Amino acid sequence: MSNLHLVEHPLIAHKLTLLRDKTTGVKEFREAISELAMLLCYEATRDLPLKEVEVQTPMAVTRSRVISGKKLALVPILRAGIGMVDGILSLVPAAKVGHIGVYRDHETVLPVEYYCKLPEDIADREVIVLDPMLATGGTAVAAIRMIRERGVRHIKLMNIIAAPEGVRAMQEAFPDVEIYCAALDERLDENAYIIPGLGDAGDRLFGTK
Numbered sequence: 001m002s003n004l005h006l007v008e009h010p011l012i013a014h015k016l017t018l019l020r021d022k023t024t025g026v027k028e029f030r031e032a033i034s035e036l037a038m039l040l041c042y043e044a045t046r047d048l049p050l051k052e053v054e055v056q057t058p059m060a061v062t063r064s065r066v067i068s069g070k071k072l073a074l075v076p077i078l079r080a081g082i083g084m085v086d087g088i089l090s091l092v093p094a095a096k097v098g099h100i101g102v103y104r105d106h107e108t109v110l111p112v113e114y115y116c117k118l119p120e121d122i123a124d125r126e127v128i129v130l131d132p133m134l135a136t137g138g139t140a141v142a143a144i145r146m147i148r149e150r151g152v153r154h155i156k157l158m159n160i161i162a163a164p165e166g167v168r169a170m171q172e173a174f175p176d177v178e179i180y181c182a183a184l185d186e187r188l189d190e191n192a193y194i195i196p197g198l199g200d201a202g203d204r205l206f207g208t209k
């Protein structure tokens with residue numbers, strides 16, 4: 001699974017356990033999703049280009065580096081992806097944010113697109129698509145297809161938990177899209193929920209069940 005970056009870190013492992021625990025309440029769940037997104041962002045932005053600038057410290061003039069060129073856009077997939085936005089914006093506050101609405105039809109388990117609002121200059125940006133759960137991959141593939149249609153060349157996908165089925169679907173559809181996630185779980189159940197997973201990420205984020 002060559003384009004899959006399984007990010008390992010004690011903080012990530014700890015916060016992931018909090019998410020998995022069914023007794024974790026909405027507030028703690030929301031905070032852990034946001035913090036995990038921030039930690040994954042650290043890894044997903046490792047290849048951002050830098051340029052040297054001159055800076056005056058209180059002691060001397062020196063050369064130091066700042067991020068150059070590439071501008072970021074975050075595209076959370078509604079609705080659970082929204083929970084990942086704030087954590088990433090705390091590291092890259094200038095990123096623009098688009099939204100894509102794709103839901104999984106409970107009968108067919110197929111993705112249905114219902115909303116797409118992206119920054120006008122998205123084709124000039126590096127895009128990180130956000131969805132806590134990569135289950136069948138149908139939703140991520142549909143969202144990335146919509147973004148590609150706007151001329152975006154550089155896309156990354158960030159998930160908290162992925163299933164092997166979803167990673168395979170992504171690799172078949174978009175072998176060039178790098179996937180960043182905190183865990184690769186065992187499998188999907190008959191309703192396409194990730195096992196062991198964490199349940200329904202949207203419901204747990206927004207307290208709708």
Ligand code: URA
Pocket residue numbers: 080133135192193194195197198199200201202
């Ligand atoms: N979406 C979720 O929220 N949870 C899953 O396990 C799979 C898809």
